[in-house]
Amino acid sequence: MAAGKIQPADQVRIQFRDKSEKWRFIKKYKALYLLSLPGILYFLVFKYVPLAGSLMAFQDYDLFKGFTGSAWIGFDHFKSMFAYPDFMRILTNTLLIAIYSLVFAFPIPIILALLLNEARKVMFKRTIQTIIYMPHFLSWIVIGGISIEILSPSTGLVNHFIVWLGSAPIYFMGEEAYVKAIIVLTGIWRDAGWGTIIYLAALSAVNPDLYEAAEIDGASRWKQTTAITIPVLMPTITILFLLQIGNFLDFGFERVFVFLNTLNADKGEILDTYIYRVGLIDKQYGYTTAVGLFKSVVGLVLIMLGNTLSKKTTGEGLY
Structure with missing residues (x-):
C-alpha cells in the first residue's frame, strides 16, 4: 500500500514500501x-520509565541494594496489604469519595x-465562563486555605x-462526617468550570440549521x-x-x-495519602x-470493562 493512503474501517495505518519512503x-x-x-518525552520519562519500579512490589526493597540486590519475596506485600485492617478502611474511603465524585x-x-x-447574551456568557474557569488555575494549597477559612x-x-x-x-474540619463532602465540593468548585470547555467545544460543532x-x-x-x-x-x-x-x-x-x-x-x-x-x-x-x-490494575480492569460495555451499548469507546 502506498504511503499516505489510509486503510478503511478500524485498520487505520500507513504502510511503506521501503525505509527511504518512510523517512x-x-x-x-x-x-x-x-x-x-514534548508529549512523547513526557510519557516516556514520567509514565513508561517508572514502570520498572513496579519490581519493588515483589521485593523486600532496600534503597542501597537497588533492584538487583534486593531479595525477592513474591506476593507477600499483597498478602500483607489485604490483611492489614487500616488498608480496608482506607480503600473504603477511597471508593466512597470516588463514587461521590462520579455521581455529583x-x-x-x-x-x-x-x-x-x-445563553444568548455574549457578554453575559463570557463573564460567567471566566468566573467559573478561574478557580482551576489555583493550586490545591490555595483552595485548601480558602476553604478552611470559609x-x-x-x-x-x-x-x-x-x-x-x-x-x-460547626467545626467542619474537625468532624469526620463532613470531610468527604468538603473534598468533593471543593473539587466541583475548582474543576467544574474548566470541564465545561470540552463540552462547549463539542457543542460548537452543532449546525445551527438543526435548531432552526x-x-x-x-x-x-x-x-x-x-x-x-x-x-x-x-x-x-x-x-x-x-x-x-x-x-x-487515583483520586x-x-x-x-x-x-x-x-x-x-x-x-x-x-490510598494516595496512605502511600x-x-x-x-x-x-x-x-x-x-x-x-x-x-490501584493501577484496578484502573486498567475498570477502563477495559467500561470500554467494552460502552461499545456494546452506545458504539463509542476509547479504542
Whole structure:
C-alpha cells in the first residue's frame, strides 16, 4: 500500500514500501513530529520509565541494594496489604469519595455547558465562563486555605450564617462526617468550570440549521436540548466518563492531603495519602509500590470493562 493512503474501517495505518519512503514521509511532516515530541518525552520519562519500579512490589526493597540486590519475596506485600485492617478502611474511603465524585461532580460540567449554550447574551456568557474557569488555575494549597477559612468555626462565612440562623457554629474540619463532602465540593468548585470547555467545544460543532429546523417544527427549547444537544455531547461524555472510570482509585494526593488532620483522617485518608505516609515517611517502599500497582490494575480492569460495555451499548469507546 502506498504511503499516505489510509486503510478503511478500524485498520487505520500507513504502510511503506521501503525505509527511504518512510523517512521521506517523516521529513515531509517533520513539523508535526517535532510538535508531538514534548508529549512523547513526557510519557516516556514520567509514565513508561517508572514502570520498572513496579519490581519493588515483589521485593523486600532496600534503597542501597537497588533492584538487583534486593531479595525477592513474591506476593507477600499483597498478602500483607489485604490483611492489614487500616488498608480496608482506607480503600473504603477511597471508593466512597470516588463514587461521590462520579455521581455529583461528573454531571456538573455537562449541566453548566448546557446552560451556557442556552445563553444568548455574549457578554453575559463570557463573564460567567471566566468566573467559573478561574478557580482551576489555583493550586490545591490555595483552595485548601480558602476553604478552611470559609469553614472556620470562629471567622468563617458559613458559620457566621449558621450563627445568624440561631444555631451553634460547626467545626467542619474537625468532624469526620463532613470531610468527604468538603473534598468533593471543593473539587466541583475548582474543576467544574474548566470541564465545561470540552463540552462547549463539542457543542460548537452543532449546525445551527438543526435548531432552526426544530424550532420551525414547533420543538421547545427542552425538546431541542434532548433531541439535538445531548446526542451531540454523548460521544464526548462517554470518553470522559471512561477516563474517569480508569482513574477511579487515583483520586489525587494533594486535593485530599490539604484537608486532612488528626481529627478527620480516619474518614478522609485515601490510598494516595496512605502511600505518602507509609511509603515516603515510614520508608516501606516495596509495600506501597504493591498498593500503587493494585490501584493501577484496578484502573486498567475498570477502563477495559467500561470500554467494552460502552461499545456494546452506545458504539463509542476509547479504542
